[in-house]
Amino acid sequence: MPDTTSPTLLFVIGPAAVGKMTVGEAVAARTGYKLFHNHLTIEPLLRLFPYGSPQFQRLNHDFREQISAEAAASDLPGLVFTLVWDFDDPDDAALVERYAAPFRERGSRVLFLELSADQSVRLERNAGETRLAEKPSKRDLDWSNGNLLDMDARYRLNSVDDFAHVPGAHLLIDNTRLEPDEVAERAVEHFGL
Template sequence: MHETTTPTLLFVIGPAAVGKMTVGGAIAERTGFKLFHNHMTIEPLARLFGHGSPQFQRLNHGFREQILAEAAGSDLPGLVFTLVWAFDDPEDAALVERYTAPFRERGARILFLELTADQAVRLVRNAGETRLAEKPSKRDLEWSNRNLVGMDAKHRLNSIDEFAHVPESHLLVDNTELAPAEVAERAVAYFGL
């Protein structure tokens, strides 16, 4: 397990089915960090209120903020949090600010591992066994594939220069042809985790 004097919040960001949860899990295994993947709040709320409803949105963001605040104040050495970030949507940037606030207050390292992969590869990954086991809302593959393609068309899901001012806190990896373990090793080495 990695020993650290300040907590670390590592975001794993990128478009749908790029491998955020799988890579995040591989990083957690190597560091002793805990994995908090975005569907840990999405799935129960989607079943109760329907994905995207006002109740879903309010509770999803509220639960995430509470969990992240508790993690920041705990003795965890670090947390890996996965997120689809629409860089063209100012509300997403504001959410990230709220999610990071309790960690910033503690002087934590806040890092961003950004994944990108070809859409065709992501559509194959969208039907992956682990993904479907952890994310029941993705099991309707016709809907899920349509949603993936639609999100790609509607939003900019990878950064351009948003992290130019903090290059040491951001790593972009095209994992189209890389195994999750290889991406995890790169991230652990780059960030010194």
């Protein structure tokens, strides 16, 4: 039985520009959880190291693990953690487990809200004002759109039956035609947040 006095970890996962940060903000507003979107570590590191370089990778993952550990040990009600996950890459699955480990060790709930949306809608969202304000590396829209298309072609960014082993801890929502508040409301209700 999960410990209801320890923070809940809610991963919001899905492909680029699906709305993870915006939905995460809406969940945080309803629950008092803190939002930790993936670009909070990416953007500062890009000022120092190229994306994907050994230094970038090491620091990015170390920072995320440390933040996860501190949040799990805190009196926060919960943490919303957004990320892109390649379901065909065992290293990505291992990283997600490393981020979740401090919460699991404390007996906390670890949940997965997975978003999917049509690629055309995600390309529109890729130029959204809030996205570009929070994620300066996405402001070169030609590059960013190309990166989105490339990631879609190369990686499996939505699950199929990957969560069959965690009944009740996973919710998949196609938010192609849904507002972030509606998605957040469904997630809060579904998980009992």
